[in-house]
Amino acid sequence: MNKTPIETEFIKSVKNKFNIYNSLFLSLPFQKITNIGNLIPLLNQECRKGLESGKESLEILETFFRVHTTLESEEEKIDFMFRVIQYVERQVVLYDSVEDAAFDGLLKLGNHLSLTNCTENVCLHQSTSFLVERMSDFSVRIVFTAHPTQFYPRSVLDIIEKLRSLVRENKTDEIELSLQQLGLTSLMNARKPTPLDEAKNIIYFLRSVYYDAVGDLYAYIKENIPADDFENPEIIQLGFWPGGDRDGNPFVTSETTAQVADELRMTLMKCYYHEVKGLQQKLTFREIEDHIAALKAQLYAVMFDPLKTLPVGEMLGRLNRVKELLREKFSGLYMESLERFIDKIKIFKTHFATLDIRQNHIEHENVITHILKNEKRIKNSLDELSEQDLVSILVHEQFTVHPDQFEEEIIKDTIQTIAQIKSIQEKNGEAGCNRYIISNSEDIFAVLFVFALLRWCGWKDGKIPVDIVPLFESMDGMKHAESIMRTLFDIPEYRSHVRYRGDKQTIMLGFSDGTKDGGYLQANWSIFKTKEVLSAVCDQNHIKAFFFDGRGGPPARGGGKAHQFYASQGPRIANHAIQLTIQGQTITSQYGTRSQFIHHCEQLLTAGLSHGLSEKGNDIPEKSRQMIEQLARLSHEKYVALKNHKQFLPYLENKSTLKYYGMANIGSRPAKRGKTDKLTLKDLRAISFVGSWSQLRQNVPGYFGIGTALEALADDAGIDELRKLYREVPFFKALILNSMMSMSKCLFELTAYISRDEEYKDFWNILFEEFELSKQMTLLVSNNRFLMEEEPISRRSIQIRENIVLPLLTIQQYAFQKIEKRSGHMQSYEKIIHRSLYGNINASRNSA
Numbered sequence: 001m002n003k004t005p006i007e008t009e010f011i012k013s014v015k016n017k018f019n020i021y022n023s024l025f026l027s028l029p030f031q032k033i034t035n036i037g038n039l040i041p042l043l044n045q046e047c048r049k050g051l052e053s054g055k056e057s058l059e060i061l062e063t064f065f066r067v068h069t070t071l072e073s074e075e076e077k078i079d080f081m082f083r084v085i086q087y088v089e090r091q092v093v094l095y096d097s098v099e100d101a102a103f104d105g106l107l108k109l110g111n112h113l114s115l116t117n118c119t120e121n122v123c124l125h126q127s128t129s130f131l132v133e134r135m136s137d138f139s140v141r142i143v144f145t146a147h148p149t150q151f152y153p154r155s156v157l158d159i160i161e162k163l164r165s166l167v168r169e170n171k172t173d174e175i176e177l178s179l180q181q182l183g184l185t186s187l188m189n190a191r192k193p194t195p196l197d198e199a200k201n202i203i204y205f206l207r208s209v210y211y212d213a214v215g216d217l218y219a220y221i222k223e224n225i226p227a228d229d230f231e232n233p234e235i236i237q238l239g240f241w242p243g244g245d246r247d248g249n250p251f252v253t254s255e256t257t258a259q260v261a262d263e264l265r266m267t268l269m270k271c272y273y274h275e276v277k278g279l280q281q282k283l284t285f286r287e288i289e290d291h292i293a294a295l296k297a298q299l300y301a302v303m304f305d306p307l308k309t310l311p312v313g314e315m316l317g318r319l320n321r322v323k324e325l326l327r328e329k330f331s332g333l334y335m336e337s338l339e340r341f342i343d344k345i346k347i348f349k350t351h352f353a354t355l356d357i358r359q360n361h362i363e364h365e366n367v368i369t370h371i372l373k374n375e376k377r378i379k380n381s382l383d384e385l386s387e388q389d390l391v392s393i394l395v396h397e398q399f400t401v402h403p404d405q406f407e408e409e410i411i412k413d414t415i416q417t418i419a420q421i422k423s424i425q426e427k428n429g430e431a432g433c434n435r436y437i438i439s440n441s442e443d444i445f446a447v448l449f450v451f452a453l454l455r456w457c458g459w460k461d462g463k464i465p466v467d468i469v470p471l472f473e474s475m476d477g478m479k480h481a482e483s484i485m486r487t488l489f490d491i492p493e494y495r496s497h498v499r500y501r502g503d504k505q506t507i508m509l510g511f512s513d514g515t516k517d518g519g520y521l522q523a524n525w526s527i528f529k530t531k532e533v534l535s536a537v538c539d540q541n542h543i544k545a546f547f548f549d550g551r552g553g554p555p556a557r558g559g560g561k562a563h564q565f566y567a568s569q570g571p572r573i574a575n576h577a578i579q580l581t582i583q584g585q586t587i588t589s590q591y592g593t594r595s596q597f598i599h600h601c602e603q604l605l606t607a608g609l610s611h612g613l614s615e616k617g618n619d620i621p622e623k624s625r626q627m628i629e630q631l632a633r634l635s636h637e638k639y640v641a642l643k644n645h646k647q648f649l650p651y652l653e654n655k656s657t658l659k660y661y662g663m664a665n666i667g668s669r670p671a672k673r674g675k676t677d678k679l680t681l682k683d684l685r686a687i688s689f690v691g692s693w694s695q696l697r698q699n700v701p702g703y704f705g706i707g708t709a710l711e712a713l714a715d716d717a718g719i720d721e722l723r724k725l726y727r728e729v730p731f732f733k734a735l736i737l738n739s740m741m742s743m744s745k746c747l748f749e750l751t752a753y754i755s756r757d758e759e760y761k762d763f764w765n766i767l768f769e770e771f772e773l774s775k776q777m778t779l780l781v782s783n784n785r786f787l788m789e790e791e792p793i794s795r796r797s798i799q800i801r802e803n804i805v806l807p808l809l810t811i812q813q814y815a816f817q818k819i820e821k822r823s824g825h826m827q828s829y830e831k832i833i834h835r836s837l838y839g840n841i842n843a844s845r846n847s848a
Helices: 005-026 036-052 057-068 074-101 103-109 115-125 128-137 154-169 172-184 195-224 254-282 286-302 312-329 335-348 361-374 387-396 409-419 421-428 445-457 475-490 492-500 511-518 520-540 562-567 585-591 594-610 622-643 648-655 686-695 706-717 719-728 730-744 748-756 761-782 792-804 806-820 826-844
Strands: 139-144 236-240 357-360 435-439 467-472 504-510 544-550 577-582
Touching (some): 005 036, 005 074, 036 074, 036 806, 057 074, 057 748, 057 806, 074 103, 074 792, 074 806, 074 826, 115 195, 115 594, 154 172, 195 335, 195 585, 254 286, 254 335, 286 312, 312 335, 357 361, 357 409, 361 409, 361 435, 387 445, 387 492, 445 467, 445 475, 475 520, 504 520, 511 686, 520 544, 520 622, 562 730, 577 585, 577 594, 622 730, 648 761, 706 719, 706 761, 719 730, 719 761, 792 806, 806 826
Parallel strands (some): 139 236, 435 467, 467 504
């Protein structure tokens, strides 16, 4: 089969380079067992051959130990497996570095719509003034979260950055030294990270990557807009959840939030200080030197002291004076450098990234209950009030609420968190903390409780500089979203608040819990329809709808190809901005370098800009909508039947790595909500839920129900109708392609031994049969010969990554089988499973 130029380049600059450096790495001595690197390729080969021939992990590894090693005792074998895990973890780091180093070269050969092409395309269909107006009012907001799939220590991140650079320059000797350093550096956190640790990990990227990348991207945007005076410093925005997201994380406190806000501001001042030092070396003119030196001294005074601030107006005032002097007296020398710095200050101001606050509606209900008991409005429960009376209290009554009026810690801290938004805004500016997100929003009180708390804890005049953002994430929440928002907009006091916020309403939709609740197709279609309905509701009330998508890494959590997703949104969906969460490995895999960040942000911009250019845009015809509706319903029925199967949760508890997520030093959040020992699907976090299926290489949430639905509709309407749907409806095509990505990471041979387990064999066969059917039907519908045929580079990358971790996956299942056989080394095998999580997660890059 003929290879495209980009595939040829990938083989040369990624696959072949990795093989060379991997051979070098495997030849390095490791403690205790010196020839382990030489055994890993052999182990990999034996694992693949064994699984393909139907052998189980236990037999594969026991045969390997007997034939290829002199290991005899169980302790020696366990030690060997730990060493393999350590090697594989570092092979993953090496591959990441090689692939990242090749990014720019591959990008030049890719078929991507650049901003330049897009603006030219817009101008063909519309006037230049339309383009300028559109870009002046549009924005992309990247919101970084700290969900527990991003855990490399700072030292390892520095090695990765160094390796990237060395691989790009082919400095083999220095690469060998870095690989030796990598082999001796721990990839693990010594302890579970605190929320502040997580925040500092992301702030590392803000300072080392995004500060310059956002500035460069903004300069690139200005160069490509046909207007000399174009200015929209808010076109690229950064959001921040670590330290502000307390939903289900008892370790995030009001003190944490305040510390993170200070850390963001002080880190930004360090970036400004460094840039001013650079300007000082260029602007060596007597009348300007004093201004630059004064600004440098001011920045130095505030970049280490959390109590001191430097207003953005003061910085801009001084720099604008320098700009005037440059123009008037020094021929505008170095004007471009100065203007770029001024633009960065306009972009980041004093906050760097907007710190969002998020909490669960249930906690707000608890706080409101205690406040109203304290105010003698109820005795025990909110149920004592009618809905009308409760609404009236929440929007009309004026209470003065302080944390010290209550004893329960969560109530005190919730009140303190809300009250201190005001002080954060005073130090970091309004953009420093001006959004409050409510998880589990399923009625009007999700919003009104927070509206009341903001009034009672700080803003008595009704002018609340905070956007209240409901998060609809369950099937029920999305079903009722329309009536909830209509009712809220009909309440004069809330409508007045929205008017004060510029007649803009941000609404968050959660892909992770939606998929866990309703299955892949149903969740994605429900979110699509909910956006359409809420766009109409907002339009009818003369309000701009802004949708904020809670997207995880894998397709099962809303991940996959973000550009395809946003480019496929129909014209009935409001398109004023693109806002999405970026989390876990996606931060490093798609936004970890300057080039990656700029490319992916550019792709989001072009998706939003090109959306709806033609008259019909991507509007889905009625017949196609009915087909997707039927597919969603059928797949939902299949998924719900699986969820209700008596073995669904026991299978996850006993056959997957679910319980080990909570033991890992990955993130600060508990693996499940609630304090009960009994596992329920509602309490189970989407990350550990999806991640556990990924570790099994079964990826159930990414495809389950699709095969059954497609087969039923093919029998009913014919395969040609489904193929037409795939060709003509970008939204449907994006769903199928993302599901194919999930299936391409499946390896049911790994767990085939469960098909012989008396207790779980029937359940395993249900999963396997639906996988086979989904694979068969998606290939039929897409007219593809194999999974991801249309995405050759991603497919090749996945193949290499899955090959790297195959020994690790086999070892993990071996440990499970040993535990089932009640080995005398239970603790050691549990530790092997626990340790194997890390390499698997990193290799997938979007597993959770």
